[in-house]
Amino acid sequence: MTLVVTGGAGYVGSVCAQHLLDAGHDVVVIDDLSTGHRDAVPAGARLVEGDVAAVADEVLGAGGVDGVVHCAARSLVGESAVEPAKYWHGNVVTSIALLDALRRHRVPRLVFSSTAATYGEPETSPITEDAATRPTNTYGATKLAIDHAIGTYAAASQGELAAVSLRYFNVAGAHAGAGGAPALGERHAVETHLIPLVLQVALGQREEIAVFGDDWPTPDGTCVRDYIHVDDLAEAHLLALDLLGQAGAAVAEAGGHLVCNLGNGTGFSVFEVIEACRRVTGHPIPARVAPRRTGDPGVLVASSARARAELGWKPTHTDLDGIVADAWAFARGRAT
Numbered sequence: 001m002t003l004v005v006t007g008g009a010g011y012v013g014s015v016c017a018q019h020l021l022d023a024g025h026d027v028v029v030i031d032d033l034s035t036g037h038r039d040a041v042p043a044g045a046r047l048v049e050g051d052v053a054a055v056a057d058e059v060l061g062a063g064g065v066d067g068v069v070h071c072a073a074r075s076l077v078g079e080s081a082v083e084p085a086k087y088w089h090g091n092v093v094t095s096i097a098l099l100d101a102l103r104r105h106r107v108p109r110l111v112f113s114s115t116a117a118t119y120g121e122p123e124t125s126p127i128t129e130d131a132a133t134r135p136t137n138t139y140g141a142t143k144l145a146i147d148h149a150i151g152t153y154a155a156a157s158q159g160e161l162a163a164v165s166l167r168y169f170n171v172a173g174a175h176a177g178a179g180g181a182p183a184l185g186e187r188h189a190v191e192t193h194l195i196p197l198v199l200q201v202a203l204g205q206r207e208e209i210a211v212f213g214d215d216w217p218t219p220d221g222t223c224v225r226d227y228i229h230v231d232d233l234a235e236a237h238l239l240a241l242d243l244l245g246q247a248g249a250a251v252a253e254a255g256g257h258l259v260c261n262l263g264n265g266t267g268f269s270v271f272e273v274i275e276a277c278r279r280v281t282g283h284p285i286p287a288r289v290a291p292r293r294t295g296d297p298g299v300l301v302a303s304s305a306r307a308r309a310e311l312g313w314k315p316t317h318t319d320l321d322g323i324v325a326d327a328w329a330f331a332r333g334r335a336t
């Protein structure tokens with residue numbers, strides 16, 4: 001197939017693009033390089049540099065596109081509180097422009113990068129897709145709005161557009177480059193994610209890691225998250241595209257739009273993550289307890305039963321030390 005990956009110069013998008021290429025697909029990346037990197041676009045993919053809203057119509061209008069994997073987004077929770085316009089325009093308005101282009105050019109498949117942030121503070125754990133969606137931050141609200149928009153476009157398309165929204169929990173780890181290809185991992189100029197920040201301490205790039213609260217109602221008092229390896233995540237996109245290609249019953253039953261959580265189903269606390277980083281790096285990694293971060297839920301763990309049942313997805317990198325080891329190999333490789 002010929003597939004367009006928006007945000008394919010970013011962390012998740014570049015790994016998805018690499019997996020699609022490895023599976024024999026032709027890949028076109030649309031990326032404005034706002035938070036991505038030109039050299040993260042895998043060799044073999046064609047980069048169209050520009051804003052999705054500006055170039056989607058032209059790229060899809062050229063014809064022959066079988067599907068779009070839409071990863072491009074603004075995704076900093078804190079920034080979304082102070083610059084909401086950047087999120088409503090950058091995420092929602094951009095995605096509507098993409099949906100219009102999909103409809104205009106009759107592109108039949110869409111896989112969207114949604115997020116656990118659509119749920120907000122969960123009432124039950126693990127979180128299933130029918131849990132209440134009450135985002136606690138603007139970023140999550142924009143992603144939920146896009147999920148709703150996709151549902152309405154798919155429903156109105158009378159079978160011309162089928163879509164899967166994948167609600168990622170905490171993406172981590174890195175894709176190892178094979179045969180001289182560069183490794184692909186997290187390279188955010190503004191890094192907010194726990195594992196890369198802890199590894200920066202091990203690299204001597206920061207003094208210590210701040211632990212956002214040790215008074216949560218969890219076994220060790222720190223927040224619990226569900227860490228999913230980026231290679232497992234990328235595989236789910238391939239499976240989703242396959243399911244859409246089969247006009248899968250599950251998608252039809254869902255009105256043309258299926259929502260699936262993606263996580264390992266196991267939660268690890270912040271202290272457990274720091275311990276794993278100490279084991280993997282051999283560095284003592286000083287940690288300091290700091291106040292809670294606004295908008296953080298205490299526990300976010302996915303039920304991925306639907307992804308397993310409908311996509312046939314099975315994560316293979318479920319060991320926390322293994323996930324951290326891959327992130328460490330990537331971070332150390334970039335630092336030397």
Ligand SMILES: NC(=O)c1ccc[n+]([C@@H]2O[C@H](COP(=O)([O-])OP(=O)(O)OC[C@H]3O[C@@H](n4cnc5c(N)ncnc54)[C@H](O)[C@@H]3O)[C@@H](O)[C@H]2O)c1
Binds near residue numbers: 032052071114116
């Ligand atoms: N990383 C995670 O833990 C996580 C968790 C849940 C959901 N997500 C979602 O996954 C997606 C990818 O996240 P990531 O961590 O790889 O982020 P990232 O910042 O590394 O990648 C996003 C890419 O999109 C590009 N981009 C952004 N807006 C664009 C636009 N309007 N036009 C063209 N290109 C644009 C950026 O330049 C960047 O290359 C996002 O949609 C994010 O919301 C990520």
Ligand SMILES: O=c1ccn([C@@H]2O[C@H](COP(=O)(O)OP(=O)(O)O[C@H]3O[C@H](CO)[C@H](O)[C@H](O)[C@H]3O)[C@@H](O)[C@H]2O)c(=O)[nH]1
Binds near residue numbers: 171195197
């Ligand atoms: O310096 C830090 C950074 C993070 N944390 C803690 O580590 C855990 C994980 O934090 P991340 O920022 O790595 O991840 P989040 O769970 O906040 O973020 C995830 O969920 C978000 C929405 O809630 C977005 O979807 C985001 O892209 C996704 O990675 C949280 O409990 C956070 O409080 C710390 O203690 N110290």
